[in-house]
Amino acid sequence: MPELPEVETMVRGLRPHVVGKKIVAVEILDPKLQNMERTLPLPITVASLSRRGKHILFDFGDQTLVLHLRMSGRVLWSKRRPAGRVRLSLRFADGTVHLVDPRRLGTAEVVRGFSDGLGPEPVGDLSWLPPVVKESRMLIKLWLMDQKKIAGIGNIYAAEILFRAGIAPDRPANSLSRAEVGRLRKAIPAVLEEAIACCGTTLEDGLYRGPNGEIGAFACELAVYGRAGERCRRCGSSIVRTVLAGRGTYACPRCQR
């Protein structure tokens, strides 16, 4: 579920509660997570909390707790155990971080040194992007969602970025013109930064919330995602849903070529 803006929202919301604070107890409530190989020596102080792609990193200095929320996970801060399927709890003196994950696809592991195969972050300077995109024969939407190419973009934001750039999702990456790659390069950080400013996207199911219960207001800004059959806000055409690599794919057939 959560993509970069949602994970970023969770990390920002959690930071003041956990950085410099001690975890006094860890509770693993889902046997699937027993492969949190190493056990943390408790109590242990959180040196910093950060995001890399869609991963959440609790840094303890020599060890790192890495969470990945996959489709349905979220983290929240509360004094008491929340409703829903809690899989992991990190208890601090004045509250607890809960990993809630109804589909149980999320992962948690303790590692020494987080070495990932992730591509660069999709914010900031993207001058590296045009040459790399022009080299790939992947469909552009799948390229955007490939974490090894660029880290943090998922199904919602791939659709929104491509709408913003005016590019059809099923175009091979190496078929994009110079101008199109230029628009893509600008659209990626623009869409993600707007979404972060909105605290992400809470869909109608309400599954995603920020760690303190915030609603992700970017749902109101979605131009194409989840809008099959509705009017394009720019040209009035009907938004079309297709399937690419098994994922629902939304686009305006007129604005995106």
Add this chain to the structure above:
DNA sequence: TCATCCCTGTGG
């Protein structure tokens, strides 16, 4: 580059 699987929940 794909289908499939991992899981569970929801909605048609």
Add this chain to the structure above:
DNA sequence: CCACAGGGATGA
């Protein structure tokens, strides 16, 4: 009942 869901590893 079946289709589908903010992700990603795997194997053909």
